[in-house]
Amino acid sequence: MHRITVIGGGFAGLTAAIAAAEAGAKVTVHEAHHTLGGRARTAEGPYRTNDGPHALYNGGPHWTWLRQRDLIGPLAPLPPLEAARLRLRHHGALRRTPPFAMLKLLRRAARQAPVDVDFRTWATEQAGEEGARAAAHYSAVALFHHDPGSLSAAFVQERLRRATRLPPEAHYPRGGWANTIDRMAARAWNLGVRVETLSRADTLPTDTPVIVATTLDAARRLLGDDSLAWPSGRTALIDVAVRTRRGDAFAVSDLDAPGWLERFTAQDRTLAPAGEQLIQGQIPIGPHESRADGIARAEQLLDLGFEGWRERVTWRRESTANGRTGAVDPPGTGWRDRPAIDRGDGVYLVGDQVAAPGVLSEVSFTSALAAVSLALGRQPRDLGGATLDLKRA
Incomplete structure (x- = not known):
């Protein structure tokens, strides 16, 4: 029986663990945090926020794979009237088109x-x-x-x-990403995967193939490989709960500068207490900008799309997502130029900044299945119902 060690219990690590266990491998997952999920965790408490929106796009190969295993769970549908409330800031004013x-x-x-x-x-x-x-x-x-x-x-x-x-590819699991992560963790458990939380890996095991499913920064330190670097985004995040008011926008996209606000309770009312709305703003910030700069721009969008929001605030949180938003490709590069999945000597790297195709979480998924295929000595295609061919993709 093949034995595989997975370091990291986020979306990529759990995908790899499930795929390997389904193929007959004996799998152990090490997660440094006390809960699984990585960046796909959903905050506990009355305001169920994610570290970014974490939409699942149904146009990627992971959608069918997750659906076949009943891992997505109930989705939060967006009412048509709410969808019509998308607003665009252009030349300083809101418009509909x-x-x-x-x-x-x-x-x-x-x-x-x-x-x-x-x-x-x-x-x-x-x-x-x-x-x-x-x-x-x-x-x-x-x-x-x-x-x-x-x-x-x-x-x-x-x-x-x-x-x-259109129709939109983005879908959101009801209750946040924790619902999907919990289903994946249960699937892994039922397949016999051994999951060890609060288990930080400082060295690599030498007796099994290892799939490293961490951030690229953490992988660089763990593997001692300075070549593990690739550009990513840096984003100011603001989560705001406000008392409900008729007429609030569903989302505001800034066309004058990069930025986006979305009222997540428009589609999933379980994310905040009754009578309150949960809004998230994501404002990309440059290398020399501060979080405060991004938050100030987010507040400008809130002023436009959510009248009187300052007097309605019941809860607020701010954070910075630095290098945690997936790979971005400069001119002259594509996904094949990113850090390779196969690092040699039975070590494989997965995540959203490695050499695999897709958008957002699709990169983590595709790289995870490719790593399992390589670790098991197979070709990276047609594993677990998801057809992957990295040479042609």
């Missing part, structure tokens, strides 16, 4: 963007400066980066298309 120039970049017939040119340059040629700026800023909802226009045009275009597709 994007600028026409931006729509040119959303057409199905739009040209495939190149990898080796930045999005701002390419999109300006296609739709003009105003359309390019608005599209780049809107894409920040799936990028968490302070300057999306500076990234690879192909990278940004894929995320822009996924974020604006």
